[in-house]
Every structure is written in structure tokens, then in C-alpha cells.
Amino acid sequence: MSNWADHAIWWHVYPLGFTGGLHRGPGHRFGHLIDWLDYAVEMGVNGLQLGPVFASGTHGYDTVDHFRIDPRLGDDADFDELIAAAGSRGVRVMLDGVFNHVGRGFSAPRHWFRHTGPGPDDVEVFEGHDALVALDHDEPEVLDHVVRVMNHWLDRGVSGWRLDAAYAVPPRFWRAAVDRVRSRHPEAWFTGELIHGDYPAYLRESGLDSITQYELWKAIWSSLNDRNLFELVWALERHGEILEAGLPLTFVGNHDVTRIASRLDDVRHLGHALAVLFTTGGAPSIYYGDEQAYRGVKQDRAGGDDDVRPLFPAKPEDLSAYGWPTYRLHQRLIGLRRRHPWLTHARTKSLSLTNTAAALVSTAPGNRLITLLNVGDTETTFDIDVAGLRVLEGDGATPGTVPAHAWQILG
Incomplete structure (x- = not known):
């Protein structure tokens, strides 16, 4: 695989919500997303991670045709225009591949599905969702279909796949699929949705490049809310083991979870969450909004x-003034990461740690950054060596001395 993914920072968009197509009829709505590409690039991202774009019954995850663009978003020509517009800006596109299950309207022979009995309707459903029918991943024709779908859209200009509900699929299935796809598209990148379990083992067995790092996501907001930074440091130790096996997709928000600004009990800690996201190893993804x-x-x-998959306004000028400081913070932290590209594979450990104050050092051979987090009610001066270091981002002018509920990145 090419190393382009080492430099990818993703803007994650749920297209049916973003464009307003979710509860409406057919339309050519990809243009609405094209209108926001410059905004994304100016933030510093170079990847567009798209939620479902294929024909589906309702929310996109009940696919009825993997080879057809959802008519609520547009058609093949609209998709090609989006890929061209992204490519002209140096932005790669990753699609959401829903290959564990399909919608009831998906047309396929009976032996493509898992069954609970002999009757025509005795099909297994995904996690109790009656509209989502589980595919049989031991069936060779299902594997052939998934390979065809992946190759078709990679041929059309996409660069990678997020594999929905990868955790429900045997890892050997993914290995068989991606091995075949890579023979034709050696630079393609594959990340699997894993929520829990043994991430490193799944990466090794599946042959995927990446998994969704839910463990770190949970530790970030939970440790800040509970003022228990020991939880964060424990998760960062585990994160290092995952980085040995692949390049996890890191995030503080996505289409399936409460937004980080709502999840945090104290909005002053939003910067802390972002500082951790952008100074630890992985491929960061920012969920639109x-x-x-x-x-x-x-x-x-x-x-x-x-509520977490809303329509985006027509143009950036229509956004509330309230949100722009957070956008500019993203710009600065992405800029810092761009200036320190080694962070993609960095390991992060604690230099000093209490419930409310942590000094996190991110290192790669010959490189080092220190992220200081203070979620306490008083100023903290960290007992660390700051000789030769300066404040690159964050609060307070004195390296190592961080105001209450503030953070610093030193380098």
C-alpha cells in the first residue's frame, strides 16, 4: 500500500443528512457537498470520508444496489463530478461499504443470506433491525460480489473503503476480499468498523489497514468528564499496541455517536479533546459540524x-459566528500535525499524571512533542523538564504552567 494514508486527515460527511436528501425524493444533491470542499481544504483536511452513497431504502445502511448512486443524492454523472472536484483539490475519497447486511429490497439468491429456518422469510437480521438482512460470508458468491463492488468504485476514482459493521464479519472474509482487490488497486486503503474487542488481533487476521478507534474515543471524553486522566493514559497505552498492527482511524465524533460538544460536561474541555486527537498516532477524522x-x-x-446527521447550510457564510473559533482551532491543530507528520505513527505515554493533570509525550525516532492537560480548577505547573521547549499551541505563555481547565502543546 502507498503511504498516502500516512498523510490523510479526513472530513467525515453523512451525505444524505448533509445535503438534505434523507427525507426527500430524488435530486441532484452532490453539488451541495462540492460547494463545501474549499471550506474543508482550508481547514487542512485532504480526505473526504463519505457515509453511504448507494441506493437504499431509508438511511443508507439498508443498501438495495451497491452499483447505483442513491437517487436522493444524484446519479453517476453527479458522483463523477464530485470525485473530479475532490481530486482537483488533492482530496481523496473514502466510501462506506455496507457489506455485512443489506436492505430487504436487495435482490439476490436465497443462499446469499444467513438463515434461521427453512422458510422464505427465515433470514437472520442484523442486531435486531428487521430491515437489515445479514449476508452469508461463507458463501463464495457473496465474496465475489463484494470484490466486484469495491473494484468498481475504486476504478471510478475512490481511494479507500470504510467497512461498516466489520466486527460482525469473520476477519478471514476481509482478508480474502482485500487481497483480491489489492491485486488490482495496490494503493487502496481499508478501515473496518470495530467497536470493541481485540483490535490488534483483528487487524492482523483481517489484513485491513485500519480500524475505528472507539476505545480511544470513549477514553477521551470520559476521562475529561470524570476528571480521571488515568483512563486516558491507559487507553493510550493500548493505542500503542494497535499502532503496531495498523493505522487506526481516530476521532472524537462520527455519525453514530453524540457530538463531542454535547458529550463533554464542560465545554472548556473541547480543546483538550482535540489536542489529544491531533497529537496521538493514527489517521484523524473530523465529523462534519x-x-x-x-x-x-x-x-x-x-x-x-x-440530530447528529443534520443538513449543512448552503454556504460557509450561513454558519453561526459561534462556531468559527472552533474551526480556527481545528486549522491550527491540523497545521501543527502537518508540520510534524511523524505524529501519524507516534507513541504517546505519560510523563506525569494525576486525576486532573497529565503530561503526555508523543515520540517517534528523533522527534518529540508534549501535550499538557489540566482539567482542574487551579493553575498547574508540571514537574517536567521544559528546557528548550516553547508553547506551540494552547493556553499560557510559560511552558509547563497551564491555567485551570486549559492545555498546552510544547515542542
């Missing part, structure tokens, strides 16, 4: 995702 401090709570009910 998080860079504007959007709020939204995921709820466990029908339509419970709508």
Missing part, C-alpha cells in the same frame, strides 16, 4: 440519529 462545535445527541429511538 464538529469543527463548528455543533451540538447533537444520539437517541435510542426511531429517527434517533437525525
